[in-house]
Amino acid sequence: MTALRRIHSWFPLLKRPSCRGAAAASRSLLHTPQPRTAAAAAAAGRAGSLCQIRRFTASACRLRDTDGSYTDEEEEEEEDGDFIDDSEVEELFQQQVPAGIGEGQHSVFIVHPDVKWGSRKQHLTTAELMMAEAVGLVNTLDNWRVVDKIIMSTKTPEKKRIFGKGNFQSLTEKIRQTAGITAVFVNVQRLSPLSERELEEAWGVKVFDRYSVVLHIFRCNARTKEAKLQISLAEIPLLRSRLKNEVANLDQQGGRTRYIGGSGETLLEVHQRLLKEREMKIRSALEKLRRKRHLLRSQRKHKEFPVVSVLGYTNCGKTTLIKALTGDSGLQPKNQLFATLDVTVHAGQLPSHMTVLYVDTIGFLSQLPHQLIDSFSATLEDIKHSDLLVHVRDISHPETVNQKMNVLNVLKNLQIPDRLMSSMIEVHNKIDLIDSYQFTEPSVLPVSALEERGLDELKKAVEEEILNSTGKHILDLKVNLSTPQLSWLYKEATVQDVQVNADEGSAVVKVIMSTAAYGRYKKLFAGW
Ligand SMILES: Nc1nc2c(ncn2[C@@H]2O[C@H](COP(=O)(O)OP(=O)(O)OP(=O)(O)O)[C@@H](O)[C@H]2O)c(=O)[nH]1
């Protein structure tokens, strides 16, 4: 199937999950990896290993508790008095929502301004594909539907009305004559407050840009405390620009009181101060959560489970792939943009039975204002602390090359360490949707997460890179079964295989362990 034909099958597939449905989406529980059967003589040691896994699993399950948030850390924070409770977050989340965001239903007219030349021209994509993505964004929302759409060229995208006089006039007529329109989505990163006001006045309906539509989707999909706070923070610039418009309206009606209650502050200044205070509150709550996240990371490190971050453009199949790799039935992939807004962790096993933690991350989208990415930077910070990155690409998508460039750009801005960038595994997902998949680069791994194809090769590649990056080794050690050697190995390393020699009372144990752990082992059992 050619790239252009694929677009017709991709976008109509986007479902319309309800806000409530998304919010209630079930949480994932960690898959409990079972150690493989070993010789009976190893039972004692295996019990040790099971304990280790259970201990971890229990705490990791608690991490995601009822709303999928990191509740085990809350327990620790309660002890040090640094606790943020749900109601506090909920209050911040619900308190001040920009008008038209996260609520209501809309019949949308989409306008894509096509800049033919100059610095704003999009070189990597076409107007048709940008429009298709805009349609996808609207269709992702429950109760929103596209009534009509138009691509209109402009030489003056920076002007208040975006289009030249003639085009603007014909566009206005079209919008006003199309029955039932309740909103216009102008497919640009961000409209200035002045522009938004001018367009709303001219068209007589609500006007959204990419920033506000994506925020709307985020608000509908937010479940955890962190996601809610990050969204509330991302909404501040929108509230600020709306505030300017509202005060300008009041000015026009002569209704503004110059100073409020002798405070020496104007109405605009009072509202700006309140917004600033709100921003500080959200930032400090997020900072508390960030400290939690730091703690979580050190706990993970302490337990020595390698961390693999799975990232990629939105809807490329990250969640589906992690579900296939871990067998975690609690994961719910959706044909929806930004289905995953929270970092979740899922344990899986590699061919050698080593346990790794796969981190599911928020998807990327092109043309997003920095403010939005910044709000989610704490979430993305986790990527930096992984042992390995897996970049998933929807290889069946017509924009797959642009999507890859977008992801690499975001990673560059996040200042991901070189060692992680160079060891990153690129996965070509959804090969089942392509008639004849051809290897374009030898280093990539083709998979179909949905049909569970190519997973063994991927697990092997992950294992190889993990062994490289964590400095772990696979060793065959001879142990004396009358000593605690075997149970020590089960606790401190990953035991792959145990060959018992009953006559000798010994066993040959295949283990994966770090250089440091091997050093400790040699020291402890030197004379045994
Ligand atoms: N045909 C096909 N569809 C797939 C494959 N992998 C994922 N999908 C579908 O793609 C859609 C998105 O999958 P998700 O796993 O939710 O994608 P994601 O990258 O986690 O998306 P976000 O969390 O929204 O960024 C779902 O409808 C999946 O069923 C695949 O290998 N083949």
Ligand SMILES: [Mg+2]
């Ligand atoms: Mg996802």
